[in-house]
Amino acid sequence: xxxxxxxxxxxxxxxxxxxxxxxxxxxxxxxxxxxxxxxxxxxxxxxxxxxxxxxxxxxxxxxxxxxxxxxxxxxxxxxxxxxxxxxxxxx
Numbered sequence: 001x002x003x004x005x006x007x008x009x010x011x012x013x014x015x016x017x018x019x020x021x022x023x024x025x026x027x028x029x030x031x032x033x034x035x036x037x038x039x040x041x042x043x044x045x046x047x048x049x050x051x052x053x054x055x056x057x058x059x060x061x062x063x064x065x066x067x068x069x070x071x072x073x074x075x076x077x078x079x080x081x082x083x084x085x086x087x088x089x090x091x
Contacts, residue, residue, distance in 0.1 A: 001040065002066040006033045007050065010058040017053045018061075022046075035066075 005026060009015040022028070025046045026036030038046065043063070050061050 001043065002035070002037050003043065004033060004064040004066060005036055005046070005061070006030075006064075007054075007061045008032060008059060009054065011055065014053055014055065014059065018050055018059075021049050021053065 003026075005022065007018055007022070009018050009032075019032075022034050025038060025042070026034035029035050036043075036046070047061075047063070054061060
């Protein structure tokens with residue numbers, strides 16, 4: 001399943017930890033936005049990893065499913081590229 005995962009973390013220390021965690025799951029497309037291609041089990045693993053770092057009263061983490069060909073039909077103006085998810089191997 002292809003998803004967009006994004007976060008807003010209030011504390012800089014937690015922000016760095018979430019950023020490091022998210023780099024294991026997807027391709028960074030904005031400072032706090034990642035495109036990911038993951039199965040349901042790995043999505044749950046990602047959610048658990050991020051939520052264990054977050055302060056649920058101050059921070060937010062959102063996941064949006066992408067339609068089948070949404071990445072292919074995207075428009076990029078300026079810097080950016082369509083990620084090749086073949087680069088990611090979750091162990």
